[in-house]
Amino acid sequence: MNCPIRSEETVDLLLAYTARRLDPVKSALLEQHMDVCPQCAEFRAGQDFVWKALDAWEAPPVTPDFNRRLYQRIEAEAAEPWYVRLFRVPLAGWKPAIPLAAAGLLVFAGFIYDHPVVAPNQPASGGTVRVSVSEAEQVENTLDDLQLLRQLDSGAAAQPSESM
Amino acid sequence: MGASAALDYDAQLMLRVKDGDGSSFTELLEKHRSPVVHFLYRMVQDHAVAEELAQEVFLRVYRSRNTYEPTAKFTTWLFRIATHLALNWLRDGKNERGQERLDDATGDGPVLQVADRNVSVEQKLLYEVRLEEVRRAISTLPEKQRAAVLMHKYEEMEYSQIARVLECSESAVKSLLFRAYETLRVRLAHMA
Numbered sequence: 001m002n003c004p005i006r007s008e009e010t011v012d013l014l015l016a017y018t019a020r021r022l023d024p025v026k027s028a029l030l031e032q033h034m035d036v037c038p039q040c041a042e043f044r045a046g047q048d049f050v051w052k053a054l055d056a057w058e059a060p061p062v063t064p065d066f067n068r069r070l071y072q073r074i075e076a077e078a079a080e081p082w083y084v085r086l087f088r089v090p091l092a093g094w095k096p097a098i099p100l101a102a103a104g105l106l107v108f109a110g111f112i113y114d115h116p117v118v119a120p121n122q123p124a125s126g127g128t129v130r131v132s133v134s135e136a137e138q139v140e141n142t143l144d145d146l147q148l149l150r151q152l153d154s155g156a157a158a159q160p161s162e163s164m
Numbered sequence: 165m166g167a168s169a170a171l172d173y174d175a176q177l178m179l180r181v182k183d184g185d186g187s188s189f190t191e192l193l194e195k196h197r198s199p200v201v202h203f204l205y206r207m208v209q210d211h212a213v214a215e216e217l218a219q220e221v222f223l224r225v226y227r228s229r230n231t232y233e234p235t236a237k238f239t240t241w242l243f244r245i246a247t248h249l250a251l252n253w254l255r256d257g258k259n260e261r262g263q264e265r266l267d268d269a270t271g272d273g274p275v276l277q278v279a280d281r282n283v284s285v286e287q288k289l290l291y292e293v294r295l296e297e298v299r300r301a302i303s304t305l306p307e308k309q310r311a312a313v314l315m316h317k318y319e320e321m322e323y324s325q326i327a328r329v330l331e332c333s334e335s336a337v338k339s340l341l342f343r344a345y346e347t348l349r350v351r352l353a354h355m356a
Contacts (some may be wrong), residue, residue, distance in 0.1 A: 012323065012338050015345065019316070049356045053298050053348075054317050056291070059202035060211050062218075066197060067190075070219050074226055150239040 003037050014040065018047040174238030181229045190228075193222055196239070199319060200246050206314050207250040209303055217249045236328055243319070243329045247311050254307055294355055301351040308332075309344035316341055 016022040017030050044085045077085065171179070174195070180188035200221055205214035224245055283291075302310060308330060315321045315329065323341075327334045 011342050015316075015338075015341060019320075021320075043290045046353070046356075047345060050345060050348045050352055051317070053294070053355065054302075055353055056315075057206070057295060057298050057302075062198055062201045063215060066201070066215060066219070067193060070193070070222055073219065073223055077223075077227075 003040060004031070014043055014047065017042060018051050171173060172237050172239075175234035178225075178229070178238055179234065181226075182232050189226060192225070192238075194272050196242055197222075200242065203243065203314055203319060204246055204250055206302065206318065207247075207310065208253055208277065217246070217253060220249055221246045237325065239298050239319075239321075240325050240328045243315065243321075244331075247329055250311070251307050262265070297352060297355055301348055304351070305344050305347060309340050309347070312337055312340040313344045 011028060013026065015024065017027055022030065030040075034044055176291060177188040177192050181192070192325055197218070201218045204217045204221075205211055208214055208217065221242065225242065302313070303311065311330060312326055315326045316323075321329070323334045323337045327337045329339065330340075332340075
């Protein structure tokens, strides 16, 4: 059997062994190997020690009101208006977008600088004439209408005196 | 993961949460609350922060219920959220909080977990000192190595699952673990 330490691909055999996750057949083979390989035996001893040291580190129990606090937060979120929930995006998710957005803004500003926005072009000369003609016609028609109205008014004012 | 028959039970529970079943969320919470809090505690080494981050983990799980798709094991997804939150927390305030934590001799962990009443004061002190050495050794590991060791040692995850949580290859995980355990062997050698 090749020494697992000398091969990176098989070093997980030793890790699995010390984690007690290696199947019995492989464990037996590895133990036989370690009896004659001081390098692997040393690795196992060191790894066993680390494993036991880590075993001693127990995490404190979860506080009893963990669920209650969580449900309170869920309820509070559910009561928020939809637009608040809409913008509840994890900040971490936006972090990579911030420099991208800044770069995009700079490019856009540069583009605007190079291509200044101009006021809509004046209509072509033919169009101007057409508009002017129509406007002049409108004015002329209005003046005609006003004159007609004045004539009607003067006629109406003359009629009563005639009848009297 | 395609067919629903191949879904792990947790993923099935999450799909029920997606369908509006609140009791399935409670079941998931009961099952995974302790592993998540303990993992986060060992990552950040502060119990209050660990619980706060764990609350955020489950809140994100709940928020994502409508868009949840069981493309991986539920625990892979859960620990990916937890790992991201822990790494962000460590990166955002590592210098001040990390140092503060290491300098805090009292800690907030169960430093006196020895149940035996006959344990002497000296033995208790020795135990505390050793425990502090272990915590310190873990805290000095690079963040990804630390996460890999904690998932491998305490959550008993397979290499493939750790790889999916850390978004790297299996061989990268083996390499991370090998280097991490090697560092721990060296750092803790004086205690042997």
